[in-house]
Amino acid sequence: MQRIKKFFSDVFREMRKVSWPKRGELTRYTVTVLSTVVFVALFFEVIDLGISKLIRLILE
Incomplete structure (x- = not known):
């Protein structure tokens, strides 16, 4: 118990x-x-939308 008390005192x-x-x-x-x-x-x-559109264009 003393160690806990010392710890909080130090904190x-x-x-x-x-x-x-x-x-x-x-x-x-x-x-x-x-x-x-x-x-x-x-x-x-914006980057995600651009990559998504690019992938859709490639796959179509």
Whole structure:
């Protein structure tokens, strides 16, 4: 039981040392990640559609 208590005490101590992002930074990072995910998803959708049409043309 003492080891568990020490573990959580150490975790709490280390978490206080963490440099957490400010609200503006967090918003900017979130927008960057979401826009990147949307861009990559659309990119692969277009590539997938192109390859599908090309395969249909070859097989017909």
